[in-house]
């Protein structure tokens with residue numbers, strides 16, 4: 001059966017042949033493409049890789065086929081306006097922080113935001129007001145922020161200086177915070193709410209999935225559709241609704257952070273993905289959720305393994321994405337890093353995100369019953385062959401230190417590199433995030449306490465990764481000379 005082609009894709013197909021091009025891209029519809037890639041990818045990828053030629057549109061200021069395609073995708077996702085992103089959800093986060101920025105303003109945000117949010121603070125100069133998210137010590141997992149802490153901050157601060165509230169829900173491990181309550185609290189003060197729902201792009205499409213922040217009334221929602229839906233890597237969506245953030249301002253700010261030569265391969269993949277959701281989402285997610293009714297109990301039955309199950313009565317833990325599988329490994333006496341390596345090397349099963357005490361996987365409707373059975377068999381074998389041995393516990397996270405400068409001031413200040421130990425007492429000039437636990441332990445402008453360096457060394461010893469420091473264990477500090 002010939003599939004229905006959405007207008008953008010039909011247009012690309014029509015323009016892909018029959019024209020003699022004298023324009024970018026230089027491979028000229030594949031004729032000049034390297035033979036190695038042509039042999040592997042075939043011709044079609046190159047013929048569809050067109051620039052903004054007549055019949056196509058300008059993503060920076062769409063007036064034709066991209067404008068109507070964005071409107072159609074907004075309708076499918078339930079937003080008032082939607083923009084196509086070709087530099088990942090990262091571009092959406094940066095553009096939305098730029099769009100709400102007013103000079104000398106602040107942004108309220110949880111500490112476990114993605115680095116793109118911190119980069120947005122560096123670009124804008126907004127001062128962060130951090131709220132430490134809730135921590136479930138038993139399950140060793142972060143939730144969202146406590147709405148009461150947000151209320152307390154708003155009651156005590158001059159809220160006219162607050163540019164926005166940023167929320168990060170769901171987390172990488174699929175935990176959703178109290179998004180509805182936080183939006184309601186911020187909106188009482190007319191503060192716009194930006195929700196980084198990068199990992200929840202599928203939420204609008206099935207009643208058994210957690211509510212999307214779009215239905216909960218967020219002003220801007222960012223979806224990394226390439227992570228959990230079917231568009232190509234680096235494609236994502238920014239949605240807006242209401243009147244707190246102007247769509248024109250978002251368009252202006254997106255022009256600051258996106259390429260002026262967006263890939264039509266990425267754009268076509270966004271359009272096709274959205275139509276796929278419009279037509280099939282309910283059936284596809286029904287199939288996946290049905291599979292999970294045997295798959296999750298089967299994993300929990302294997303000695304040594306259990307899957308993350310949040311307690312939804314706990315503050316900051318409102319819902320959980322059933323398609324995000326977090327396998328806890330500590331009972332078996334292996335770290336998530338060890339299990340990750342074992343599965344990849346010996347069973348050719350590749351996970352999404354290893355942590356000290358667990359391993360996270362993304363489950364999608366494209367996984368077949370056979371995939372899931374092979375997965376369970378691999379875990380069974382690993383469980384049988386590996387005797388349990390207690391693991392050293394992770395050290396407790398040291399308290400966040402005081403900010404001496406704003407992230408922007410520190411990032412643009414003169415810097416020098418120092419070994420970790422010698423950096424104690426200095427001002428950090430970069431962002432340092434140990435994985436685990438994936439919370440930035442230092443931001444540009446924060447004072448480097450001795451406990452922070454102890455913590456980094458312990459995480460390194462336990463096999464974790466410290467992102468933001470150099471491999472020779474040096475760190476960028478603000479230089480006073």
Ligand SMILES: Cc1ncc(COP(=O)(O)O)c(C=O)c1O
Nearest residue numbers: 087088089090114196198224236
């Ligand atoms: C919570 C969160 N937000 C934003 C991003 C950025 O997404 P992208 O890789 O699509 O730029 C990520 C990426 O991992 C993320 O985990």
